[in-house]
Amino acid sequence: MNPERPPNGVLLEVHNISLAFGGVKAIEDVSFDIRDGEIRAIIGPNGAGKSSMLNVINGFYHPQQGSITYKGETRSQMKPHHAASRGIARTFQNIALFKGMSTLDNIMTGRNTLMKKNVIWQALYYGPARNEELKHREFAEHIIDFLEIQAIRKTPVGRLPYGMQKRVELGRALAAEPDLLLLDEPMAGMNVEEKEDMCRFVLDVNEEFATTIALIEHDMGVVMDISDRVVVLDYGKKIADGTPDEVRGNQGVIDAYLGVSHE
Amino acid sequence: MGGEVIFFLEIVISGVMAGVMYALVALGFVLIFKASGIFNFAQGVMCLFAALALYDFMAPGGWVDRWFGFTFPVWMAIVLTIGVMVVVAWLIERLVLQHLVKQEPIILFMATLGLAYVLEGVGDILFGSDVKPLDIGIPQGASDWALDNYGIYVEKLELVAAITGAVLVTILGIFFHRTRIGRALRAVADDHQAALSVGISLRTIWVIVWSVSGIVALVAGIMWGSKSGVQFSLSLIALKALPVLILGGFTSVPGAIVGGLIIGVGEKLAEVYLGPFVGGAIENWFAYMLALVFLLFRPQGLFGERIIERV
Structure with missing residues (x-):
């Protein structure tokens, strides 16, 4: 599927990333990798720097130190549009949809970086541009079917309930046919049924589209069930990295979550 | 047709024409507000600046004439002015907006306030502040066709403005909804x-x-400049666009058009039929009254997005 599959199986690697806002250190010297095709979870207590890490990966934040190697290309920082055009798509912790636009239009914006045809042809809706628009529309419909949101395709997303908005946001990210999908708390605030649906979608995306996924999630049951490997952050530092079983037994992780007495 | 009816029609038509002109200015505001949430106070000055630049490219005694000894034909001057407006847009992004990303709307608004003065000052220094008659060959005077066939008095310039406005709006509508x-x-x-x-x-x-807004400003500048000369007061038409925006909604292109027409026709009718009872000259403030009423009863405007607070 992906012509740029890295030979050693590592899709993305962050090396010694440090990020500070003024005096506040959000991330300190964190390194880990994401292998091609896996589901990689990033966990940790609130304020551990998980979302900051995703923001570094897709270029919203620029780290003061460290580097990012993506598809074998190393840079000191990413830029959002560069990340998007190189196949990194994401969702947000607090849903960031285009509220005035319909579900279909929201998903179509996800195709933005894949649309190439001349603006003037598009305006005339003629010739090659028309074919291109139809092709992209077809893909968007495919995603709508996949996420089972046919009933809301024309609804402005601002009117949808929370769980549905989360699903549309996932749809928009999928529309970009990403190689790496970043999900920031995709199941936060959902009821059990919605969580199960979302879990199923995440697993299906990983299997059917062979998309590599990095996700932040607080529900430990979900994390342990669906992820291949887990990296644990606490106060901006990496405290554990390994399979769910390894992480579960790690004393540092238990301390971070349950608290430990400091004398 | 009776004289009364013709008189009424003439008022309505002249109102429609004025309304199209207001709509042209309001359109520039809507574009920028839609895309960036910035209320661009400098929109009126952009009209003035565009008209000044256009005049300078084609008039004897302008920069081009003095430096190179020739002037450009109208169509070329228009193309060049569009180029100038794109450069202005690029400079604004480079020098101002880029440094204010993620700031509060009020800060961006204040920045455009400053921008208005800078642009006005630059225009003044470059082109001088005297009134310049802008003539790009739009026919003047009454339309004989309307006068002969229907006995109605219509200004040719206003007809041209109305048609240009309609074409511009159609193009923008297609651009917004069809393209990536x-x-x-x-x-x-x-x-x-x-x-x-x-x-x-x-x-x-x-x-x-900002480029598209600049081009819309140029069109508005041409129409107003042809009507009453290019002069400083051109930048004040921005104030007339405010009630249009309140009526139509700040984020709606059709709203700017309909709002402009309502204001244009409304103020002409009010002047003629209500004016005598309150001592006349209500054309000057009628638009603002109407806007005030709208603010009280429908603050999002006719076409604006409904303001819904979710708790």
Whole structure:
């Protein structure tokens, strides 16, 4: 599927990333990798720097130190549009949809970086541009079917309930046919049924589209069930990295979550 | 037709024409507000600046004439002025907006206030502050066709303005709804972060909207300049656009048109039929009264997005 599959199986690697806002250190010297095709979870207590890490990966934040190697290309920082055009798509912790636009239009914006045809042809809706628009529309419909949101395709997303908005946001990210999908708390605030649906979608995306996924999630049951490997952050530092079983037994992780007495 | 009816029609038609002119100015505001949430106080000055630049390219005694000894034909002057407005848009993004990303709307508004004065000053220094008669060959005087066939008095210039306005709005509508850039524009208007995450470049979009606004300003500048000469007061028509925006909604292109027409026709009718009872000259403040009523009963305007607070 992906012509740029890295030979050693590592899709993305962050090396010694440090990020500070003024005096506040959000991330300190964190390194880990994401292998091609896996589901990689990033966990940790609130304020551990998980979302900051995703923001570094897709270029919203620029780290003061460290580097990012993506598809074998190393840079000191990413830029959002560069990340998007190189196949990194994401969702947000607090849903960031285009509220005035319909579900279909929201998903179509996800195709933005894949649309190439001349603006003037598009305006005339003629010739090659028309074919291109139809092709992209077809893909968007495919995603709508996949996420089972046919009933809301024309609804402005601002009117949808929370769980549905989360699903549309996932749809928009999928529309970009990403190689790496970043999900920031995709199941936060959902009821059990919605969580199960979302879990199923995440697993299906990983299997059917062979998309590599990095996700932040607080529900430990979900994390342990669906992820291949887990990296644990606490106060901006990496405290554990390994399979769910390894992480579960790690004393540092238990301390971070349950608290430990400091004398 | 009876004299009364013809008189009424003439008032309505002249109101419609004035309304199209207001709508042209309001349109520039709507474009920028839609795409960036900025209320661009400098829109009126952009009209003035565009008209000044256009005049300078084609008039004897302008910069081009003095330096190179020739002037450009009208069509070329228009193309060059469009180029100038694109450069202005690019400079605004580079020097101002880029440094104010993620700031409060009020800060951006204040920045455009400053921008208005800078642009006005630059225009003044470059082109001088005397009144310049702008003549790009739009026919003047009454339309004989309307007068002969229907006995109605219509200014040719106003007819041209109305047709130009309609064409411009159609083109913009298609641009916004059919093209990838149009969709990207609406996306940026809704949520900056999300727009970035799907690979839309904010800076490109901003340069595009400010350029398009500059071109709309040029069209408005040409029409108003042909009517009453290019002079400083041109920048004040921006004030007339405010009630239009309140009526139509700040984010709606059709709203700007309908709002402009209502204001244009409304103030002419009010002047003629209500004026005598309150001592006349209500054309000057009628638009603002209407806007005030709208603010009380329908603050989002006729076409604006409904203001819903979710708790």
